[in-house]
Amino acid sequence: DIQMTQSPASLSASLGETVTIECLASEDIYSNLAWYQQKPGKSPQLLIFYANSLNDGVPSRFSGSGSGTQYSLKINSLQSEDVSIYFCQQNYDSPPTFGGGTKLELK
């Protein structure tokens, strides 16, 4: 199975700040990388797919980048509603696998 490693595991940032979350795959996943947001007590939501494509309805302050084994999620101008756990997931090979999550809190 492809292992997905996220960093950091937790992150504290201020409103308006820019934050970046990293995801490292154990092998090349050819940009088959998605990001999900899970707000407290809610189900996950698909934010970004194929590394940099924004899902419908996702604010443009979210962006994704990367290639090969290294990917990142960037949130510009952090808002209070962005407090969540963020997961990366590879859909290059079965079984699809998720990173361990990054918990984003407000400072």
Next chain:
Amino acid sequence: EVQLVESGGGLVQPGRSLKLSCAASGFTFSNYGMHWIRQAPTKGLEWVASISPSGSNTYYRDSVKGRFTISRDNAKSTLYLQMDSLRSEDTATYYCATGRTANWELLFDYWGQGVMVTVSS
């Protein structure tokens, strides 16, 4: 509006069975692959099983193969997960989810609210 509503969870003893259902609405259910993903308490996400739009192809993670069966009834727009020989490590919130498009992508777009399964004596 896409809606996925899971049901059938609960407390069950190790070795027993449970069947989850996921009632879908707001989209053409028969066009989409469907998936079960679980999340153990305070843990990350783990893909469990997937089924093709017609139901002819099914896929499982190794740890549930031979114990879980995913199925669907397109006439009822309902997805199922039959869970047999349950183990304590199957304790989790189980989510059903749609594929992002009618293509087979293993991307999970719409998610249900989740249903809790607790395996304990």
